Amino acid sequence: MSDRPLPIVRTVADLRARVAGWRAAGERVGFVPTMGALHEGHLSLVRLARQRADRAVASIFVNPTQFGPNEDFDAYPRGEARDAGLLADAGCDLLFAPTVAEMYPRGFATTVSVTGVSEPLDGAARPGHFNGVATVVTKLLTQCAPDVAVFGEKDYQQLQVIRRLVRDLDLPVEIVGGPTARAEDGLALSSRNAYLSPQERAIAGRLNVILREAVNRLKAGEAVAPVEADALAALTAAGFQQVDYVEVRDADDLARLGPGPAEAPARILAAARLGRTRLIDNMAV
Numbered sequence: 336m337s338d339r340p341l342p343i344v345r346t347v348a349d350l351r352a353r354v355a356g357w358r359a360a361g362e363r364v365g366f367v368p369t370m371g372a373l374h375e376g377h378l379s380l381v382r383l384a385r386q387r388a389d390r391a392v393a394s395i396f397v398n399p400t401q402f403g404p405n406e407d408f409d410a411y412p413r414g415e416a417r418d419a420g421l422l423a424d425a426g427c428d429l430l431f432a433p434t435v436a437e438m439y440p441r442g443f444a445t446t447v448s449v450t451g452v453s454e455p456l457d458g459a460a461r462p463g464h465f466n467g468v469a470t471v472v473t474k475l476l477t478q479c480a481p482d483v484a485v486f487g488e489k490d491y492q493q494l495q496v497i498r499r500l501v502r503d504l505d506l507p508v509e510i511v512g513g514p515t516a517r518a519e520d521g522l523a524l525s526s527r528n529a530y531l532s533p534q535e536r537a538i539a540g541r542l543n544v545i546l547r548e549a550v551n552r553l554k555a556g557e558a559v560a561p562v563e564a565d566a567l568a569a570l571t572a573a574g575f576q577q578v579d580y581v582e583v584r585d586a587d588d589l590a591r592l593g594p595g596p597a598e599a600p601a602r603i604l605a606a607a608r609l610g611r612t613r614l615i616d617n618m619a620v
């Protein structure tokens with residue numbers, strides 16, 4: 336454990352003052368936005384930020400606007416003291432942990448909406464989700480003004496939405512995707528895995544295996560349509576109660592591909608439910 340407590344700021348003014356000090360000293364700043372409940376996946380992003388910059392800032396903000404009315408905003412795991420210790424150990428220099436009132440003061444009226452890439456897949460399954468993500472990420476990036484910001488490839492559609500908005504709004508920040516951290520059986524690490532019962536956890540480990548089998552078939556030149564259909568059948572047979580999607584898409588803008596063999600670069604993405612837990616995963620084809 337790190338013996339130095341992680342400095343925590345809760346206002347945009349304090350965040351900007353710290354970052355300005357580093358910049359004045361000629362230091363590069365890396366940034367990792369999170370919603371807390373940190374695991375090895377987040378910590379690997381912090382280490383990546385630290386490799387790309389002299390200083391690493393993380394934020395913890397459970398953003399209410401990206402949760403739907405029937406989603407888990409109230410139940411979302413929270414534990415700032417534990418998270419701060421993990422961040423300090425991973426080499427983080429500063430935690431920005433604002434309140435809802437700091438992020439969305441009275442009268443807040445602006446939404447950032449990214450068309451195209453945010454519309455299919457999770458955009459269709461979770462209406463309004465990517466408007467909430469795009470708005471809060473735009474705010475966080477302009478508040479911190481980092482040189483580089485790191486987001487996990489685990490949330491691949493989110494990463495592509497953020498890349499698009501940064502290009503479209505000319506935000507002067509480099510966006511880096513960090514590889515998905517996985518458990519021993521390949522399950523993608525997620526704060527929401529904590530909701531899984533032991534039986535559900537056993538089924539959850541099949542998601543990555545089924546995607547990997549699909550990737551191997553696509554790489555061998557098989558057509559997209561039957562591979563998607565077989566992956567859907569395999570997820571249902573494994574015990575997933577609802578499959579929101581399992582689809583092969585263009586890796587950049589997530590446009591639909593033709594039914595024939597996938598042309599690279601492509602990505603297979605899936606979302607499936609086990610009880611109250613919704614799992615997502617994706618892989619490069």
Ligand code: PAF
Pocket residue numbers: 368369370396398401468471472490493
């Ligand atoms: O990936 C997350 O944890 C969140 O969607 C993010 C990027 C921190 C925005 O709230």
